[in-house]
Amino acid sequence: MLQVFDARQLAHAPALELHNGAWVPHVDVPARAQSIADSVASFTPATDFGMAPLARVHTAEYLDFLATAHERWLAAGRTGDAIGYAWPVVARRSIPLDRIDGLLGRFSFDASTPISAGTWTSSYWAAQTALTALAPLLDGTQRTTFAICRPPGHHAGADYLGGYCYLNNAAIAARAAQDRGHARVAILDIDYHHGNGTQDIFYEDPTVLFASIHGDPVTDYPFFWGHADERGAGAGEGTTLNLPLPRGTTLAPYLAALDRALDAIKRFAPSLVIVSFGADTYEADPISHFKIATADYPTLARRIAGLGLPTLIVMEGGYDVGALGDNVRAFLSGF
Ligand SMILES: [Zn+2]
Numbered sequence: 001m002l003q004v005f006d007a008r009q010l011a012h013a014p015a016l017e018l019h020n021g022a023w024v025p026h027v028d029v030p031a032r033a034q035s036i037a038d039s040v041a042s043f044t045p046a047t048d049f050g051m052a053p054l055a056r057v058h059t060a061e062y063l064d065f066l067a068t069a070h071e072r073w074l075a076a077g078r079t080g081d082a083i084g085y086a087w088p089v090v091a092r093r094s095i096p097l098d099r100i101d102g103l104l105g106r107f108s109f110d111a112s113t114p115i116s117a118g119t120w121t122s123s124y125w126a127a128q129t130a131l132t133a134l135a136p137l138l139d140g141t142q143r144t145t146f147a148i149c150r151p152p153g154h155h156a157g158a159d160y161l162g163g164y165c166y167l168n169n170a171a172i173a174a175r176a177a178q179d180r181g182h183a184r185v186a187i188l189d190i191d192y193h194h195g196n197g198t199q200d201i202f203y204e205d206p207t208v209l210f211a212s213i214h215g216d217p218v219t220d221y222p223f224f225w226g227h228a229d230e231r232g233a234g235a236g237e238g239t240t241l242n243l244p245l246p247r248g249t250t251l252a253p254y255l256a257a258l259d260r261a262l263d264a265i266k267r268f269a270p271s272l273v274i275v276s277f278g279a280d281t282y283e284a285d286p287i288s289h290f291k292i293a294t295a296d297y298p299t300l301a302r303r304i305a306g307l308g309l310p311t312l313i314v315m316e317g318g319y320d321v322g323a324l325g326d327n328v329r330a331f332l333s334g335f
Contacts, residue, residue: 001335004133005037005148006046008125011118012151014081018111026114027287027319028164033150036315039325040332043148046128047135049176054127056175057168057201061094062159065107066123066166069115072100081114109162110222119151123166126150130169130314131176137272137310138180144311144335147173152316154195154276155222163193163222170276170314171201174208177272177312183207186270188261188304189214191278191316192288194226194242198276204234209241209268211261213254215289216244239268247289251296254281258303265307273311275304279318279327286319294323294330301334311335 010030016023037043054063073082076099084104097103104115126149133147153170155163174185187202189195189212202208210232217226232240241264243257265273279297280288292300304311313332318324 001332002133002136002142002145003040003043003148004046004129004145005033005040005043006125006129009033009122009129009150012116012122013118014114014116016081017114028151029321030150031321032318032324033148035321035325036148036328039329040146040148044132046125046132048128049131053131053172053176054124054167056179057158057171059159062107065103066115066161067120069100069103070117070119072103073115076100081116083111083114084108085111107160109160113161113164113166119166123151126153127167127169127172130173130312133314134173134176134312137312138177144305144313146313146332147315149315152191152278153197153314154189154191154316155193155197157197157200160197162197164317165197168197168201170195170274171198173312173314174202174274178207182270182272184209184268184270185272185274186211186265186268187274187276188265189276189316190258190281190300191276192280192285192290193221193278193317194244195276195316196222196225199225199230199240202236203232203240204236206235206239209239209265209270211241211243211264213243213245213257213261216246218244219247220289245290248291250291251293251299254290254292255299255303258300262303262307270309273304273307273309275311275313276316277313277331278316279324279331282318282320282323282327284320284323288319294326297327297330298334301331305335
């Protein structure tokens with residue numbers, strides 16, 4: 001199995017996030033990605049596919065903002081990480097904005113996703129990491145590949161960041177696969193948190209199935225999306241499947257939900273699957289609340305492998321750094 005990791009993803013190092021009413025150390029530390037890279041036998045660095053695949057998913061305005069936001073923050077006389085404090089909750093529209101604080105509000109949806117000096121570099125190479133892992137699936141030389149992406153991507157929409165995510169690596173890979181002849185692509189999101197950005201990008205798109213198993217947004221981030229009645233819209237009605245589960249969910253009910261998601265993928269009949277894999281379903285994850293054990297991950301993976309389809313595994317969350325490498329290795333072993 002080709003495994004792709006690029007050390008330029010370690011440049012992203014936000015200091016603090018606003019969580020539970022306090023500024024706390026940011027949990028997406030560079031050591032996360034490094035611990036995964038250390039746990040795999042070998043990896044290949046990313047190839048540069050340029051900006052075009054990113055622009056298939058993200059707007060030009062957003063990409064320009066993200067690439068320049070930290071410089072603009074410094075130019076405004078600030079220090080440290082760039083973070084917004086005012087968000088357009090209603091009547092959100094495209095209006096000319098100049099001040100960095102306005103732009104941060106326009107292109108983000110939470111206060112847990114600051115932009116550090118290295119954020120653009122790492123986000124860019126996370127997307128390239130996903131594209132590099134996709135390439136051998138497209139030419140048929142591999143059946144399953146693993147992209148060690150950091151920062152993660154599934155909360156990022158076409159024109160917004162949030163949830164530690166800046167560029168949607170899985171969505172960028174899905175569009176790149178479609179551009180290379182995979183007319184129908186399924187994205188299976190098994191991070192603890194709902195992948196609201198991925199859902200949003202493909203919500204009205206009948207050619208990409210988005211199926212997600214996650215902590216119930218009634219109790220868990222991102223709260224506003226991931227509810228069971230969100231099923232897609234317009235031409236994409238029925239190609240979004242949300243399977244929220246309660247805190248404390250153990251392996252058996254999780255597998256029942258996974259079987260439902262896999263059945264939906266079989267009915268959709270894609271030619272390629274992208275798995276947004278978060279190891280934050282792990283029982284000791286510091287910010288999540290399922291009860292999946294390390295020994296459970298091969299079982300999940302074997303069921304997904306049972307689809308028998310070319311599969312790109314894209315790393316999303318997972319914040320117990322001490323157990324992360326073991327959990328990832330256990331998951332990959334099931335393929
Ligand atoms: Zn997560």
